[in-house]
Amino acid sequence: MITALAGGVGAARFLEGLVRLVDEEDITVIVNTGDDIELYGLHISPDLDIITYTLAGIIDKEKGWGVRGDTFHCLEMLGRYGYEVWFNLGDRDLATHIHRTCLLRRGLKLSEATSEICRALGLRVRILPMTDDRFETRIITREGKIHFQEYLVKRGARDEVLGVDFVGAGEAEPAPGVIDSILSAEGVIICPSNPIVSIGTILSVEGVREALRRTEAVKVAITPIVRGAPIKGPADRLMRGVGLEVSAYSVASLYKDFLDVFILDNVDSEEKTRIENLKIRVRLTNTIMKSIEEKIQLARVVLEEIRKA
Numbered sequence: 552m553i554t555a556l557a558g559g560v561g562a563a564r565f566l567e568g569l570v571r572l573v574d575e576e577d578i579t580v581i582v583n584t585g586d587d588i589e590l591y592g593l594h595i596s597p598d599l600d601i602i603t604y605t606l607a608g609i610i611d612k613e614k615g616w617g618v619r620g621d622t623f624h625c626l627e628m629l630g631r632y633g634y635e636v637w638f639n640l641g642d643r644d645l646a647t648h649i650h651r652t653c654l655l656r657r658g659l660k661l662s663e664a665t666s667e668i669c670r671a672l673g674l675r676v677r678i679l680p681m682t683d684d685r686f687e688t689r690i691i692t693r694e695g696k697i698h699f700q701e702y703l704v705k706r707g708a709r710d711e712v713l714g715v716d717f718v719g720a721g722e723a724e725p726a727p728g729v730i731d732s733i734l735s736a737e738g739v740i741i742c743p744s745n746p747i748v749s750i751g752t753i754l755s756v757e758g759v760r761e762a763l764r765r766t767e768a769v770k771v772a773i774t775p776i777v778r779g780a781p782i783k784g785p786a787d788r789l790m791r792g793v794g795l796e797v798s799a800y801s802v803a804s805l806y807k808d809f810l811d812v813f814i815l816d817n818v819d820s821e822e823k824t825r826i827e828n829l830k831i832r833v834r835l836t837n838t839i840m841k842s843i844e845e846k847i848q849l850a851r852v853v854l855e856e857i858r859k860a
């Protein structure tokens with residue numbers, strides 16, 4: 552059994568490779584829900600949807616989110632009614648949010664609604680939200696605390712980040728299966744996702760960090776930072792905002808209390824010794840995933856490291 556901790560686009564790319572090498576039924580993915588937002592009365596879970604759509608083969612590959620070939624008629628009409636339409640929700644994508652919201656209103660937990668969506672889309676991978684409870688990532692800016700999607704999408708990640716606040720972190724309990732899947736795994740993979748607002752959120756859910764320290768699984772993290780910059784997204788601004796150096800070393804140090812292996816990009820080989828000094832084994836390889844072959848190759852390297860131990 553392999554368990555992966557995941558954010559959105561970077562994680563989804565990696566998982567596309569992993570499912571070519573490991574039976575889908577042997578994979579559990581624990582997904583960040585700190586980016587979730589309610590718009591037009593609908594519960595939107597961007598990272599859950601990015602992972603689900605990618606593995607179901609319906610993702611818009613160019614954007615990395617949303618459904619391929621989607622149209623935006625509903626949003627256009629909402630704009631005419633005077634609603635704010637800065638979050639680009641396509642018509643097919645909206646069907647997912649309507650379905651999820653109906654299931655939640657019927658009393659299902661987010662984890663149950665997610666499993667229902669996965670089943671309908673033909674997925675055999677187990678996808679779990681990190682928590683069924685309310686959890687919201689807010690970015691502290693000069694304008695005040697704003698929702699992560701407002702910072703990223705509405706305001707184009709232009710605000711200076713003064714800090715990050717996880718609303719609900721103290722109370723949020725892990726969704727059913729989260730802790731067990733970490734404790735019973737052969738390997739736990741920390742996907743190449745933002746270490747603050749994607750993996751950091753999952754690690755802040757009660758019991759998760761502790762389970763990672765206790766489990767006998769081999770824990771492998773893939774760097775989301777190459778040549779001192781994120782592959783995608785605002786990880787550099789967020790890391791700086793919480794006082795961290797923007798480097799692969801810095802990411803490894805955030806996981807040093809539980810991590811066994813760090814996958815570092817070939818181009819950052821000069822950081823190897825520094826990371827090894829944290830008592831983490833380092834494996835150098837190409838971590839840039841453009842083609843499916845590169846995704847499979849990276850997954851192969853990670854599995855080799857898990858099976859080596």
Ligand code: FO1
Nearest residue numbers: 559560586597600616617637638639640704
């Ligand atoms: N990201 C954007 O940059 N602009 C958007 O308009 C946008 C819409 C959107 C709709 C549905 C969805 O599931 C994701 C969407 N994303 C959009 C991506 C998303 O906000 C972020 O990439 C993740 O939250 C970070 O992992």
